[in-house]
Amino acid sequence: MSVTLAEFPLRPASNREPLLRLLLAGGPRASRRRLLESPGLPPGIELAARMAAVPRAVLVRCEAWLDQAGHHLLAWDDPRYPPLLRQCPDAPLGLFVAGDPDLLWRPALAVVGSRSASAGGRDNARDFSRAFCRAGLVVASGMAAGIDGAAHEAALDSGGTTIAVLGTGPDLPYPRHHARLMERVAAQGAVVSEHPPGTPPRAQNFPGRNRIIAGLALGTLVVEAALRSGALITARLAAEYGREVFAVPGSIHQPQARGCHRLIREGAQLVEQPLEVLEGIAGLAGRLALALEPDVAPEGASAGGTETAPPLSADHQRLWRALGHDPIPMDVLVERTGLTPASLSSMLLAMELDGRVVAEHGRYARRSTAGASAA
Missing domain, CATH: 3.40.50.450 (Rossmann fold)
Structure with a gap:
């Protein structure tokens, strides 16, 4: 069986089979994660055999489930994969998610x-x-x-x-x-x-x-x-x-x-x-937010969020202007900023942990006490 993951990370719904076979093949995580991180690499003989052995009935069941509204598959290299979980050495290679x-x-x-x-x-x-x-x-x-x-x-x-x-x-x-x-x-x-x-x-x-x-x-x-x-x-x-x-x-x-x-x-x-x-x-939240990626949290923010931060990056400023004091859903923020949901989620996480933003029932707003320092 010839297997390639080169089409990913876009993974159109019509071509999920190679990814599903890789996630369901079992065996050492390291070799399978390497393929996700470098999709041009061919799998070894043993891994290719395990991928080929994944039952067709299981693949069909997965495809049918994923075709339903609100159902998602987040692979290790997907930008939506949760960053805190990614930090764990034994994090799963993929997550089936029903909901948000x-x-x-x-x-x-x-x-x-x-x-x-x-x-x-x-x-x-x-x-x-x-x-x-x-x-x-x-x-x-x-x-x-x-x-x-x-x-x-x-x-x-x-x-x-x-x-x-x-x-x-x-x-x-x-x-x-x-x-x-x-x-x-x-x-x-x-x-x-x-x-x-x-x-x-x-x-x-x-x-x-x-x-x-x-x-x-x-x-x-x-x-x-x-x-x-x-x-x-x-x-x-x-x-x-x-x-x-x-x-x-x-x-x-x-x-x-x-x-x-x-x-x-x-x-x-x-x-x-x-x-x-x-x-x-409180302290751990701030440290983890800063550790997610270099540009997630505004540089200079303290672990407890009490120090005055320097000017925000261009994307953070765009997000801040899009936010108001009334809660706004994610899809409106995507429309207002032109940024992807994954990028917005990472910035909102850092700003929420830093005390700039409040989240209520999936909607986001400026925290009233944070306006002066964020501006």
Whole structure:
């Protein structure tokens, strides 16, 4: 089989097959990522054989899913691929996304915890998630029962945005009773999976799901967790990626609090209210924004966003003029500035973390206290 990726990164819908075969071939990520970064290179014999062995039925299912409105495939070299996740050494080569892929650029906090959560734990997940959404952050979680579901529902009910990362294909809710919740997330946020449509729940897929949650977020909050819990995997990965880890303490008699207590002993920040989490990510948020790419954040902006920045670049000035004090959707900003959604998302992320811009329900506006310094 002769395979070429030279047509990419444009990847018209009529020619997705080489990319799908590469993403679904399995095997070492490094060799496949090298092909994405240098599409003129031919695959080795072993990789070409794995690409040829991808079942036709799987390709047809993927194509049919991607042909539906609101469905996307973000490969490693796609400019829309989330930059914070790209920094992780084991980031997936591709993401199937149902909903708004631009949300993956927005600053997010992961809220995770026990599937068999207590009533108090679910209340805490809701309270923290609502507060994060009011602060303009996206809530990321894993669509599981218990804490995850409560976090997603609270974000949606409060008018905020949320990202659900699945261990199944992007078309299969797990647990099944979250089918309606998954529909709401896709309509108001984004459903994300590295697995192709039709992939059933398999135990080995969920640790990988947890690494994506940790990689997308500035920090991970564990609300409740037993000593053997997937939430602890997410927290450990977040720490390995250099992100902040927070844990809500509980009763010493509550088994679902023991995982949180272990995290606190190991260095996680003990938090009792959402403001403590927001303060905990402030410095990291600024540093990560500046690290995304040299021209994403205005040069000279401090990690906390408190210093006066020098004049903005031409593109930043164009974006600033397009913004007003009334929230504006992304498509209007694209029309006003002539810039791509990916470029706008990166600039808006930096300006939001720097305190210049506020995001509300997918719309952007100047933050009233930032006008003087940004001008």
